[in-house]
Amino acid sequence: MRKGEIVRKTGETDICVSMDIDGRGNSTIDTGIGFFDHMLTLFSKHxxxxxxxxxxxxxxVDTHxxxxxxxxxxxxxxxxxLGDKKSIKRYGVSTVPMDETLARVAVDISGRPYLYYDVELNMPLLGGFETETVEEFFRAFAFNxxxxxxxELLHGKNTHHIIEAVFKAFGRALDDATRIDDRTCGVPSTKGLL
Incomplete structure (x- = not known):
């Protein structure tokens, strides 16, 4: 059972998260930020x-x-x-279209946090959602x-479509990378450690 639960309380936020990697795409999301709830629901589903x-x-203050x-x-x-990461595929890549938009996300469950983010957004706000925080979410996820x-945004104009395609691609790429490959004994690294 690959499940994790984290509670984080600071002077700015109070958050409880649970995640089951081997789920079915079910989610209960309540962040107080409607558009972000929608994006996390898409990430879970896809x-x-x-x-x-x-x-x-x-x-x-703001949504940051x-x-x-x-x-x-x-x-x-x-x-x-993820636990011991034994037998995971490790890598995942997904390219997702949404109308005029095409976004690509690639993941390596490497143990080496890094974010490359090349997504230009035309609108600074969608509802009450500050679009520049998309990059902050992905950086925080990658490093933790x-x-x-x-x-990467390959092309697109509509800010809603761009962010939605990115979150869907992220879900699909991460799903691929976390899948168990029965042919792999131990962790998929010549170092023997991820």
Whole structure:
């Protein structure tokens, strides 16, 4: 059972996250940020992860602290759920279209956190969601989940479509990377450690 649960309380946020890597795409998301709830629901559905997120943050300031801290906690829950990483595929790549948009995400569950992010967004706000926090979410997830993550916009204009395609591609790439390959004994690394 590859499951992880993390609780994080700071002066800015109070977050409880649970993640089941081997789920069916079920989610219960309540961040107080409608658009972000939608994106996390898409990530869960397309990655086939069962995820619960309950978050309260200082949204009277802005959405930055809440979104970044959710990235931290989901990343930590993911890392905990992975356990010893034995027999995982390790790598995953997904290219997802959404109307005029095409986004690509590549993942390496390497134990070496890194984020390459090349996504230009035209609108700074969608509802109450500050779009520049998309990069902050992925950075927090990558560095707390111990993954190398590349997020690229190949083309697109509509900000909603771009962000949605990115979150769907992230779910699908991470699902691929976490799958068990029965041909792999131990961790998929010549070092013997991920």
């Amino acid at each position: 990655g086939l992860f069962d995820i619960s997120v309950k978050a309260k943050g200082d949204l009277y 602290h809440t979104i970044e801290d959710i990235g931290i906690t989901i990343g930590q829950a993911f890392l905990k759920a 989940g111990g993954i190398t993550l590349h997020v």
